[in-house]
Amino acid sequence: MESYAAALLYAIPFFVGLVLVEVLYGRLVKNQMHNVMDTVSSLSSGLTNVVKDSLGLGIILISYPFLLEHLALVEIKATWLVWVVAFIALDFAGYWNHRLSHHINFFWNQHVIHHSSEEFNLACALRQPISNLLGYYALLLIPAALFGVPNTVIAVLAPIHLFAQFWYHTRHIGKMGWLEYVIVTPSQHRVHHAINREYIDKNLGQIFCVWDRMFGTFQEELDDVPPQYGVLKPAHTWNPIIINFQHLWRLMQDTWRTKSYWDKLRIWFMPTGWRPADVKEKYPVEIIEDVYHFEKYQPSTSWGLKAYSIFQLVFTTFLMLFMFYNYAEIGFDGLLYFGAFVMVGIFGYTALMDRKGYAIWIEVARGVAGLILIYWTNDWFGLDAFWSYGSYLVALYFLATIMFAVYFTYFEKSFVSPDLVS
Numbered sequence: 532m533e534s535y536a537a538a539l540l541y542a543i544p545f546f547v548g549l550v551l552v553e554v555l556y557g558r559l560v561k562n563q564m565h566n567v568m569d570t571v572s573s574l575s576s577g578l579t580n581v582v583k584d585s586l587g588l589g590i591i592l593i594s595y596p597f598l599l600e601h602l603a604l605v606e607i608k609a610t611w612l613v614w615v616v617a618f619i620a621l622d623f624a625g626y627w628n629h630r631l632s633h634h635i636n637f638f639w640n641q642h643v644i645h646h647s648s649e650e651f652n653l654a655c656a657l658r659q660p661i662s663n664l665l666g667y668y669a670l671l672l673i674p675a676a677l678f679g680v681p682n683t684v685i686a687v688l689a690p691i692h693l694f695a696q697f698w699y700h701t702r703h704i705g706k707m708g709w710l711e712y713v714i715v716t717p718s719q720h721r722v723h724h725a726i727n728r729e730y731i732d733k734n735l736g737q738i739f740c741v742w743d744r745m746f747g748t749f750q751e752e753l754d755d756v757p758p759q760y761g762v763l764k765p766a767h768t769w770n771p772i773i774i775n776f777q778h779l780w781r782l783m784q785d786t787w788r789t790k791s792y793w794d795k796l797r798i799w800f801m802p803t804g805w806r807p808a809d810v811k812e813k814y815p816v817e818i819i820e821d822v823y824h825f826e827k828y829q830p831s832t833s834w835g836l837k838a839y840s841i842f843q844l845v846f847t848t849f850l851m852l853f854m855f856y857n858y859a860e861i862g863f864d865g866l867l868y869f870g871a872f873v874m875v876g877i878f879g880y881t882a883l884m885d886r887k888g889y890a891i892w893i894e895v896a897r898g899v900a901g902l903i904l905i906y907w908t909n910d911w912f913g914l915d916a917f918w919s920y921g922s923y924l925v926a927l928y929f930l931a932t933i934m935f936a937v938y939f940t941y942f943e944k945s946f947v948s949p950d951l952v953s
């Protein structure tokens with residue numbers, strides 16, 4: 532986990548930098564693909580994912596080293612061939628995991644966050660889950676285990692394989708000639724994120740598109756079918772933590788409410804979106820019928836709230852970079868508290884972005900908790916060792932969090948004029 536935290540120290544600034552390049556490029560060519568609140572929500576989702584993953588929370592049902600020990604038929608040393616075999620095996624596993632996530636109710640919950648943006652841009656690539664709590668992925672790596680691919684090779688390649696899926700989340704790159712036959716391109720992945728009837732659940736490949744062509748899930752981007760982005764049951768929130776558990780919550784409610792015991796059991800393994808007939812009738816859920824005419828989520832906002840959301844995101848990012856930088860020193864218990872502060876913070880400021888009435892309580896509570904912690908420990912998780920006024924700055928941040936929550940809840944709301952709503 533420590534090496535993962537170290538890798539993130541470089542990966543996060545790199546990805547955020549590229550998102551900024553895309554924003555600036557969009558401005559330059561007057562074709563902006565970002566909207567402030569959506570991008571803040573996407574980047575915040577990325578933060579929740581890396582916090583959760585760096586803490587190693589979740590239940591590993593089966594591990595790769597275990598499979599390797601019991602299944603390896605041959606033992607190949609780490610030559611270039613092993614790396615090639617491992618990469619192809621990872622991509623094959625990725626394809627089937629992705630297909631599983633799209634087609635089975637229970638698994639869709641861990642992937643819906645990635646599709647929840649109604650935009651399509653580099654930031655949306657960073658919408659990654661925190662609800663993937665069951666570690667079954669190794670099962671899909673049985674081919675790699677049979678070939679005796681060492682665990683270290685998988686451990687090195689897995690993040691590279693994930694990071695290599697970032698670049699194609701853009702609308703600024705058109706079709707790419709012969710490459711369209713080999714790898715997943717921006718054009719193909721636009722199709723994947725689209726909810727048009729022609730496109731839905733297509734192009735599930737991650738790096739190579741050959742799997743889609745082999746297993747019948749390939750769909751080219753068509754000139755007369757412009758992709759429309761999002762999910763058929765809109766998330767209606769900027770809060771990434773809520774989005775991560777919305778589908779699960781609906782499944783739990785349906786399981787509780789349906790009269791049929793058979794339906795209570797099978798709903799979890801039925802195709803995504805399947806609901807028992809009785810609850811479907813009694814508790815209808817909004818589903819987008821006309822993908823070309825639906826209202827994107829856009830609660831009333833102001834320039835002030837947009838600027839404040841960016842401030843919260845930037846400060847939270849820096850807090851988290853410090854968490855990864857000082858990872859070993861903070862210790863596991865400290866990391867859990869630190870992680871909780873980051874998570875509750877993201878929950879709080881995105882709830883404020885949603886204009887939720889309860890946001891004020893979360894923001895005031897975490898602000899006070901932060902101030903008490905700094906007062907008690909006379910530090911912020913060892914920050915003062917690097918920068919003597921560090922904990923004062925964090926205290927100031929918590930104070931600002933309380934004050935602005937009050938401001939945006941009780942004062943600014945009345946200033947929102949229709950022309951500021953965008």
Ligand SMILES: [Zn+2]
Pocket residue numbers: 629633642645646723
């Ligand atoms: Zn997907």
Ligand SMILES: [Zn+2]
Pocket residue numbers: 645656700720724
């Ligand atoms: Zn994607």
